[in-house]
Amino acid sequence: MSVVTITPAVHGLRGTFTVPGDKSIAHRALLLGAIARGPTVVHGFASGADNRATLAACESLGVAVTARDGALHIDGRGWDGLRAPATTLDCRNSGTTMRLLAGMLAGRPFVSRLDGDASLRRRPMRRVLEPLARMGASIIAEGADGRAPLRVEGRPLRGATHVLPIASAQVKSALLLAGLQASGTTTVEEPASSRDHTERMLAEFGTRLTRGPRAVTLAGPQELRGANVRLPGDFSSAAFLIVAALLVPGSELRLTDVGVNPTRTGLLDVLAAMGASVLVEPEVGNGTEPRATLIVRSVPLRAARIGGELLLRAIDEFPILCVAAACAAGRSELRDAAELRAKESDRIAVMAETLARLGAHVEELPDGLTIEGPTRFAGGLVDSHGDHRIAMAAAIAALVATAPVTISDADCADVSFPGFYDLLAKAGGQ
Template identity: 45%
Template sequence: MNGINGTLIVPGDKSISHRAAILASLSTGKTVIDNFLFSEDCLRTLDAFQEMGVQITKRNQQVIVESEGPSKFLPAKNAIDLGNSGTTARLLAGVLSAMPFSTVIKGDSSLSSRPMKRVTEPLSMMGAKFKFLQRDGHLPMTIEGGRLKQIDYEMPVASAQVKSAVLLAALTGQVHVSVTEQTKSRDHTERMLEAYGIHIEDKNGTITLRENQVLHAKNIEVPGDFSSAAYWIAAAVITPGSELTIEHVGLNPTRIGFLNVLKRMGASIEIIEKLDAMNEPVGTIIVRYSTLNATSLEIDEIPTLIDEIPILALVATQAEGTSHFHHLEELRFKETDRIKATVLGLEELGADIQMKDDGMVIQGRTRLHGGVVKTFHDHRIAMTAMIASLITSGDVTVDDQDCVKISYPNFFEQLNEFI
């Protein structure tokens, strides 16, 4: 093909949309959320709060939330079904830990295979009680909330979801809490809390939220999702003749490790604008086809690009030399075993890639061919395969297109504009 050229706007940020829905529901008053991501995962978060009595209206790319705050939440009549959304499960667990009632949350088979103890352990230390109904450490589970107590929690591994669950539990329960990270994880929750006027302190890796703070409604604009933009950034970098402009993209420093690694590999990437929206840096990215060199990932980089590993692996197949991706154990516990799914998917297309216990080793530069990629119902594997199709010698198909709706409902529509 002749390259990926033009201007593109990606959908609203998935992580920020989740948090916008949660904080709006915890606020007193009316909130308008613009550019909300209407993906299956984010809709699960809205549905969960609707089941507890929050008034939520959805229209176009806008959500209107009218809430009287958590003191007016009602017990859900039935188990809250969170589908495949791990973010909803873990962040909601924090909120429900402070509720004066019990709630059952459940998920689909994929979510029910993912570990929950990493979040229930600190919440249990705060006073919440959890009962796993079928298999220890996995959904479905009952959360018995109530009065919480202060904790000073040291995170064993970097996890924005666990950190956020503890902070949301403290905010909802109006108690003091501190969370210490050895490696900084995504900070969307802290940034949004500060934009709401909540006093939160981050000092030497310890985040402190003080007691007895309440939220008042504040309108929110969600920037474009960097993780969604990453697919098009990769597409332009590896497809000859490309020059692509991506507008209104979130550029949170804890999210853009992918950009930093690509630049290290030799990618031509330019950020031409930087603005703040709800405490989040936002900009326009211009990316061009580039000659790339192999790279290795440092352990401190991993939290900043954990969702981009599959598409980065594809890029590495087009770089000169051998790329080493290690410290990726967390990927074994995503929607699927994402290390295995990435390796098998790229092998199907002719990549020279080896699976390791903690990651993968990729030999470039490799000519890729067509094939049928098994996605394991993982949206990021499906999108990676379809971006690969832009440079393969034959057609690429995936066994499940619908899984992409989890994070990027109009992905195939935008892809077809470039084919």
């Protein structure tokens, strides 16, 4: 466990930076490359802990992955190239790894066991196990109340129509992976649009599918072909630098090659409602994911009320959005985020605790927070609870505090943003 102390910024943040490759898209590139026939090359892979868990799982399933020339090379042998793992697949702290593997392995003719750390064992898995069971999957939750470890007893699957009660890209992706190896048609309908990285990448790998506004359909079984994938910078990582530049007076940051998939960029719309103007300069790139250079300058923020589908599009950015709200003038309300109570930490409760420790006026609600601003943060000790997004949000708050902020278990930031503290220092944060 590491401890990092961040001192208040003494001048504006400046410079041009590239954030690590997108974590969510990297998971999908690895798994689709593993089941595709032919070579797949993944450029821009960031070796955060979550992505390393997925990479290790692929190797344990008999897939050869090598790093050379700045890229990952996956020797895909198709569905039949997967082999029964000799040991339990350790998903570490990655819910994406566990849920997507559950769908991918549900139709394979062998038994697999998926496990993770204590945090992952506390997170709900029934939301993905129940719809997979309707496709004929046999997955036994060995933990209490439908939680990990999971024993996946592979068997033939049949297509099904799923109407999800809650929009979830992870559940949707697991069902599509199962549908690729099932007999018949699989449809996934959601009440709101979740991130669509899986659908976009399936098309890159040659999958035939049909997309509607909130539904996707594919017929199985299908075999994928290898692809050349260039990962954009992770918008959720860029979010911390965006808010930092808005809050620290005299700042101007340029963030290049950032993924700006519209299902992910709700934060930009939220910040616009708070008075910010982030300049988005589209870039021409390979693949199906839009990308852009983002130019951010400091500006005073005003309070906003955020919920519904807009909050869903900024769900991973909730911790740093809370920091922005605490610095904005007025009373902000962030609602419809109840699912965050079952992340790496209870992000609603932990952000309420973090902001209060730093002197903000905050009220915890069942599905979010109300936050009074503007706050001049005090210094002190913040517990990250081992949650990468909490640690990085606290680091940004420290830049506009009146005294240094010490963050416990700070190296958890490496889960999604390897080198975060070094990049922050280069930009002018201490």
